[in-house]
Amino acid sequence: MTPPTLPLRVAPPIMFGSRRALRLIERNLYVYRHGWIVIVSGFFEPLFYLLSIGFGLGALVGNVPGPGGREIPYQLFIAPALLASSSMNGAIFEATLNFFFKLKYQKTFDAILSTPLSVADIALGELGWGLIRGALYALGFLGVMVVLGIGVSPWLILTVPAALLISFAFGAVGMAATSFMRTWQDFDLVQLLVLPMFLFSGTFYPIEAYPEGLRLIVQLTPLYQGVDLLRSIAVGVVGPSALVNVLYLALMGVAGLVVVSRRLDKLLLK
Numbered sequence: 001m002t003p004p005t006l007p008l009r010v011a012p013p014i015m016f017g018s019r020r021a022l023r024l025i026e027r028n029l030y031v032y033r034h035g036w037i038v039i040v041s042g043f044f045e046p047l048f049y050l051l052s053i054g055f056g057l058g059a060l061v062g063n064v065p066g067p068g069g070r071e072i073p074y075q076l077f078i079a080p081a082l083l084a085s086s087s088m089n090g091a092i093f094e095a096t097l098n099f100f101f102k103l104k105y106q107k108t109f110d111a112i113l114s115t116p117l118s119v120a121d122i123a124l125g126e127l128g129w130g131l132i133r134g135a136l137y138a139l140g141f142l143g144v145m146v147v148l149g150i151g152v153s154p155w156l157i158l159t160v161p162a163a164l165l166i167s168f169a170f171g172a173v174g175m176a177a178t179s180f181m182r183t184w185q186d187f188d189l190v191q192l193l194v195l196p197m198f199l200f201s202g203t204f205y206p207i208e209a210y211p212e213g214l215r216l217i218v219q220l221t222p223l224y225q226g227v228d229l230l231r232s233i234a235v236g237v238v239g240p241s242a243l244v245n246v247l248y249l250a251l252m253g254v255a256g257l258v259v260v261s262r263r264l265d266k267l268l269l270k
Contacts, residue, residue: 020117024125025132029208045089046082046137047144053149053204054078065206066174067228068237079150080230081203083141087134088194088223093165094130096237100181102126109268110154123261127171134161134167140259143198145234153233153236164199166226172256173222179263197223202231223251 001007003086058074066072082174109122117125138160145156176188201224207215218224229245 020121021124021128022110023115023117024122025129028125028129041158046086046141047105048080050075050079050144054082060086066237067232067235070235070237073150073152075077075148076234077206077231078147078204079232080154080159081201081227083138083145083163084226085159085201085203086137086141086199086224087163087166088170088197089224090134090137091130091169091171092190092194094176095126095171096187099126099175100178100184100187103178103264103267106206109264113268119264120261123175123257123264127168127257130171131164131167134164134171138163150234153234155233155236155238158233159210159230162226165213165246165253167225167247168253169226169256171220172253172260174256174264175265176256176259179260179267181262197221202227222249267270 014095054075057076061074063071064077065127066077113119113123119259142156144150177190200218201221202218203223207218207224208258216264219228225248226246229249232242
């Protein structure tokens with residue numbers, strides 16, 4: 001295959017989707033039919049953070065500055081941020097460790113290529129499965145927020161597609177990065193990036209707490225874009241900055257999906 005033909009082969013399935021990719025999602029559902037507890041367990045970590053920090057520490061903190069300069073309860077401040085973090089973590093776990101095992105050890109994708117599915121179908125199917133997992137987390141967490149009375153905005157339902165956009169961005173980039181990894185030790189670099197983003201992306205305290213120079217760096221991180229988007233929606237203060245968040249995450253996801261498709265083409269069809 002010559003390099004000029006590669007974008008023409010990869011771009012159409014990515015841009016317009018592929019029905020064959022649904023077969024891969026169906027395969028993952030079949031595999032996880034007895035291991036559903038593995039998926040469900042990922043929902044509890046942000047819930048425990050919300051209950052312990054949001055309500056425990058929140059009773060001492062009180063109200064904090066929120067989007068649009070409004071004072072909002074601390075529980076409402078961190079709940080959307082934890083949802084964004086959950087969307088990131090779920091996508092990263094599926095797109096790195098699980099994806100690496102299928103690619104390097106289980107040789108799942110080599111076997112799949114003996115069927116009518118293409119490399120682009122594999123990329124879309126794996127990402128689609130990650131989005132389904134992210135949707136389950138988002139809906140479950142949104143239900144908890146409603147039951148606990150966190151968030152009164154009619155925009156609250158839009159946190160679900162926004163959370164899926166976060167999963168899409170991190171899942172696609174995670175798969176692209178994993179395609180370059182050679183050993184399990186390489187995943188230490190992933191945690192080296194993910195953990196600081198979780199702690200310092202305005203998850204637990206306002207961005208104004210940072211010095212001005214550091215604040216700009218934090219605002220450029222992808223998780224902060226997700227946190228800012230979900231928090232604005234949950235509070236009901238949706239302005240032009242939300243469009244910037246959406247564009248940032250969408251471009252990030254599309255770029256990652258293009259890279260992973262081209263990398264899989266090189267790794268699986270060599």
